[in-house]
Amino acid sequence: MINVSKKCIGCNKCVPVCPFAAIQLIEKKAVINEACTLCGACVQVCPVTAIEITREEAAARDLSGYRGVWVFVELMEGSDKAGSPRKIRPVVFELLSAGRRLADELGEELSAVLLTDKNPGFEKELGAYGADKVYLVENPELHEYNTDIFATAIIALTHKHKPSAMLYGATIMGRDLAPRVASCLYTGLTADCTALAIKDGLLLQSRPAFGGNIMADILSPGSRPQMATVRPNVMKLAEPIYGKVAVTVREEIKIDKNLRRVKVLERNLERGNGGVKLEDARIIVSGGRGMKTREKFKVLEELSRLLGGVVGASRAAVDLGLKEKAHQVGQSGTTVSPKLYLSFGISGAVQHIVGMKASDVIVAVNKDPNAPIFSVAKYGVVGDAHEIAPKLIEALKKSKA
């Protein structure tokens, strides 16, 4: 239900903002017609909070019309506004791979939601990774990410097509966008899921809880779409089937310039994480609390250089100041999936393990034979990291010579 109260001063701010031309000014009052989708764009700009959307009670909601799994297609930001077409962020393909499985189990469609200023044929790639359909909104205002504009568009699309579930990458963009959408739709959102499944027709979302020390299964039984974010490198990537092109469904959504309340003045894409590229690393040499001091940690940097790897660190090591936050692997750092993960002095708190367990080969060195890290490692070495690391460097140099 949407209502305009007596507080309305007829300022006309809401009229141009409505993506569906559902508001008219009649006798200096905003009047809302049937075209309204309850997207909330008008509520956002009303200076006197005269417009209110009241949500139906969860228990009373009719969920029968909701079908299909949606994946939000995140595009990488370009550094210049009029640049070449942007690329799809790899996590999207991981989400499609997982979404395909869920959609098949439900016997429903998998759709990708693509908001962009220009589409160079993304439906081919999206189809190859499993999308049946692409809902495409093409509009010059979508040349870069903006919270309000993207949220409004997604809210409008979900009102129209009623998906049962929707997945977002737990990237900075996804974590900015999804809660905004969930808040407006009064729907459940589960962050950083490490596993997704279907249980009795519902989306079963598993995630680490309590600082990553324990796991929780979450359901959103009374609301739709059931929304979840998933970290990059968590879901297994399916083999793409090239030639399977998703069907494009064009959607027209009017986007008023006034919705762009946050303006980007400058964007810098190089120096963000101090040049640390953990996400795409092939080899990661990582240290934990057991490395003890910043000085002693440096041996791992040398080892990493020798192997052509990237240095990682546990949360404990970062908290102790042994390594910068940019190197942190884990639930509250970066999730990684290198070919080789070589850890020294990391005991393996759940919050760390969920961030690296997707690595192909894990070799762990720790003094404590009962350290939890050995439960995910392929090879475990019981011993002192401070003694073993220098010997390994020596042996590596010798074998190279």
Add this chain to the structure above:
Amino acid sequence: MHIAVCVKQVPDTTEVKINPETGTLIRTGVPSIINPYDHFALQTAMGLKKLHGCRVTVISMGPPQARSVVQMGMALGADDGVLLSDMAFAGSDTWATSYALAKAVKKLGKVDLILAGMQAIDGDTAQTGPGMAQQLGIPQVSFCEKIDLDGRKLIARRLIDGGYEIVEVKVPALFTMIMPRDYVPVYPAFLETHASLKKPYYVWSAADIGAEPRYLGLKGSPTQVARIYPPQQREKAAMTGGSAQEAAEKILEIMRKEHFIAE
């Protein structure tokens, strides 16, 4: 300029241990702290207050003992504090929490700027801040590390995937804060804490903020916890030990076998 800073009392999750036999959390003896990101949000507000003379209100939601984090905010320089405390809030997920906090901010009257940590270290969701902004109908800038005030405009440096942006937004707006690398947390001195006890402190119930009970607590939360369980134990690793030299040789052998270095 009126700034509201949202803070949460959290268990120090780095201190949590797991009982290896039962796989359950050992909660006893885990200290409660202010969520570190919220601490930085508080300090950011204090920086703005120093430069521009803003009024700062600290808000928290939690059980009565969460008063300590509100009091800490006041000791650090906030002018007043509010704790939302009511059994009706118990079991709230991020949706219900952001609903209640937004209602409390509305009750405060004209708030220009809302600051919060990007996420709490016990839940790690980063959802409550943006949820509040939506409920209040104001823009959000998440994952910020620096905010400057220029008249009624705010200029912020925020993280994006693979870099950062400088953005501009007019008040009212909500910001969630990350911790920059050079950040040093400041803790109040005893005298400041003592003096802060005289500052206005309010405990508000669900009725006080005009929150509808059906949107609060477990009942009002769209997400439900179906099950809590210890993390999955996997097959044990192939273990090896011996002297440091032997261990190093062994790792080298593994790397050869797995083709990370030439044979």
